[in-house]
Amino acid sequence: xxxxxxxxxxxxxxxxxxxxxxxxARAVKSCRNEFNVDGGRFSLFRTTLxxxxxxxxxxxxxxxxxxGNSFDEKAVRLAAADCLASAEAGQEDTAWxxxxxxxxxxxxxxxxxxxxxxxxxxxEMLEEIKQDYPKVIVEQLVVSHVQADSVYENSKGVRYxxxxxxxxxxxxxxxxxxxxSSSFNGSGFLADSLExxxxxxxxxxxxxxxxxxxxxxxxxxxxxxxxxxxxPECLGSILYELAGNYVSDAVLIDGxxxxxDKLGRQVxxxxxxxxxxxxDGRIISGEKYTEEGYRSEDFxxxxxxxxxxxxxxxxxxxxxxxxxxxNSSFALVVEPGDLPLENIIASIEKGLLVGRYSGGAAGTNGxxxxxxxxxxxxxxxxxxxxxxxxxxAGNLAxxxxxxxxxxxxxxxxxxxxxxxxxxxxxxxxxx
Numbered sequence: 001x002x003x004x005x006x007x008x009x010x011x012x013x014x015x016x017x018x019x020x021x022x023x024x025a026r027a028v029k030s031c032r033n034e035f036n037v038d039g040g041r042f043s044l045f046r047t048t049l050x051x052x053x054x055x056x057x058x059x060x061x062x063x064x065x066x067x068g069n070s071f072d073e074k075a076v077r078l079a080a081a082d083c084l085a086s087a088e089a090g091q092e093d094t095a096w097x098x099x100x101x102x103x104x105x106x107x108x109x110x111x112x113x114x115x116x117x118x119x120x121x122x123x124e125m126l127e128e129i130k131q132d133y134p135k136v137i138v139e140q141l142v143v144s145h146v147q148a149d150s151v152y153e154n155s156k157g158v159r160y161x162x163x164x165x166x167x168x169x170x171x172x173x174x175x176x177x178x179x180x181s182s183s184f185n186g187s188g189f190l191a192d193s194l195e196x197x198x199x200x201x202x203x204x205x206x207x208x209x210x211x212x213x214x215x216x217x218x219x220x221x222x223x224x225x226x227x228x229x230x231x232p233e234c235l236g237s238i239l240y241e242l243a244g245n246y247v248s249d250a251v252l253i254d255g256x257x258x259x260x261d262k263l264g265r266q267v268x269x270x271x272x273x274x275x276x277x278x279x280d281g282r283i284i285s286g287e288k289y290t291e292e293g294y295r296s297e298d299f300x301x302x303x304x305x306x307x308x309x310x311x312x313x314x315x316x317x318x319x320x321x322x323x324x325x326x327n328s329s330f331a332l333v334v335e336p337g338d339l340p341l342e343n344i345i346a347s348i349e350k351g352l353l354v355g356r357y358s359g360g361a362a363g364t365n366g367x368x369x370x371x372x373x374x375x376x377x378x379x380x381x382x383x384x385x386x387x388x389x390x391x392x393a394g395n396l397a398x399x400x401x402x403x404x405x406x407x408x409x410x411x412x413x414x415x416x417x418x419x420x421x422x423x424x425x426x427x428x429x430x431x
Contacts, residue, residue: 001161004029004151007071011055012155014080020057020087022098024154024293027071028052030146033113035122037141040130055083056154056291058097062090095318099293100156106288110192111165113145117194118167125198132199133208135175135215139184143198144168148285158293164285166414167191169198175211182214182386183373185355187233190284190414202413203232210355214374217388220352220430227351227404228392228426229344229378232411232418234354239274239332242396245366247301247309249316256364258397262307263322268400270305273335278327284414287329290314296327305400332416337406344405344422346381352392352428353383362396369393372428391429399423 004027011025029051036044051071057064057080064087068079122143129136145167153159168190175182189202199205230238244251251257259267277298278286287296292314300308310322317324337344345353352375359370372392377384400423407420 001149001151001163003071004149007053007076008151008153010073010076011053011080012153014077015055015057015083016155018080018084020059020084020155022058022155024056024098024152026054026150026152028148028150030148032144032146033115034142034144035119037122037126037138037143040126040138053079055079056098057083057087059084059087061092061094061096062087063093063096064088064090095315097292097314097318098154098156099158099290099314102158102160102289102293102295104160104288104295106160106162106164108162108164108166108192108285110145110167111147111163113147113165113167114194115145118143118145121194121198128197128199129173129208132205133212135177135212136173136208137176138171138173140170140172142168142170152289152293154293156293160289160293160295162288166284167194169201171204173208173211175213175215177215180215182211183356185211185214185374188413192284192414203411207233207355210374210376213376214386217386218377220377220387220390220428223427223429225425226428227348227378227422227424228372228428229348229351229353229420229422231353231355231420232416234356235334235418235421236332236416237357238396239334240330241362241368242366242400243301243311243330245362245364245396247307247311249311249313251364252310252312252320252322253316258364258366259307263310265307266305267307267397268302268305269403271337271403271406272302272305272400273300274302275300275333275335276311276325276327276329276331277333278329278331280331280333280417282333282412282414282417283331286331287327290328294324294326296329299326330416332418334406334410334418334421336408336410336419339405339408341407341409341420344407344420345378345383347404348378348381348422351378352376352387352390352426353378354392357392366396366398367393368396387430389431393427393429394423394425399425
């Protein structure tokens with residue numbers, strides 16, 4: 001940690017000496033120990049060491065930002081000079097500033113890795129997949145422990161330190177039978193202990209079973225409106241897209257957001273409450289502070305269908321006249337509903353269960369269209385066969401008014417906690 005303290009102190013001294021009126025420095029060093037598995041066999045073990053330095057400077061209401069990966073004194077001073085040059089070349093904007101309150105010291109285990117047990121859990125997972133899901137081929141698997149130290153300080157007296165560690169699993173797989181195969185699927189999740197087998201985490205068993213059941217597919221027939229049930233994995237990507245279109249910096253600064261005048265108003269069915277909660281105990285190594293130096297706090301983006309907050313940085317808040325978001329993470333937590341998933345599906349006469357969506361970015365009006373991947377048909381209140389070549393289309397904001405169910409069950413992957421979400425009014429196009 002001392003090298004981080006020294007680097008940050010040197011950077012701030014250099015930035016101030018070059019004329020920065022407000023400045024900050026963040027130094028991070030990390031160690032990643034990982035196992036790689038390709039084609040079901042261990043192929044690599046390696047340790048990688050990384051360092052990162054991020055500098056910000058504000059001079060005459062102009063901001064500069066540079067990043068580097070060396071803590072050498074000469075490199076730090078050169079980075080500071082580049083940062084000031086970037087600021088001086090920028091455009092004057094009085095909205096640039098940094099936090100003048102905040103600070104803290106944070107620590108999160110498992111800081112030290114248990115590599116023997118991590119290897120045992122990895123081998124156990126591969127053996128269980130081979131035994132329980134014989135039609136599944138693990139195409140790639142990376143299992144890691146990450147140890148990270150960081151120091152942030154700005155010229156207004158705000159300072160943070162953090163020491164954290166976590167386990168990380170990234171797996172990609174597909175189902176195979178003869179010359180037939182499913183679409184690829186996968187999972188990525190974080191864990192703060194090795195107490196549970198990996199197959200019991202993040203809904204991984206369900207995803208593996210789905211891969212086996214998606215080897216043989218049938219296109220949906222006809223075109224019409226129906227219900228779609230988004231799995232937790234797919235829901236996360238849908239909400240990310242929605243945030244970018246309606247509540248983020250860019251669309252609110254340029255005024256293209258259709259929600260720009262809807263703070264405090266109903267934008268979704270009252271059953272929906274969506275929080276950004278890096279401090280939730282189910283979020284692993286959640287954000288502790290923002291880029292501008294504010295201490296991160298949990299908040300509700302949508303509460304019982306009402307838009308409570310925009311996802312604005314401090315800069316964008318000053319530009320738009322709104323308040324900044326209490327954190328800048330995307331640690332999504334959707335409050336579960338009252339009904340089990342089985343009951344929600346039982347209420348649907350015809351629709352789709354969608355595990356992944358492949359399509360271009362939605363338009364500024366929220367309209368989207370793409371291919372439903374890793375999907376199953378719902379007919380007569382039951383999940384039936386896997387489907388292929390099936391398009392879905394709708395409106396990101398519009399579908400939040402058409403919620404027909406939020407499941408009682410949720411899936412946590414260490415970065416989010418999400419349920420299954422069912423909506424009506426989606427156009428489903430088959431052959």
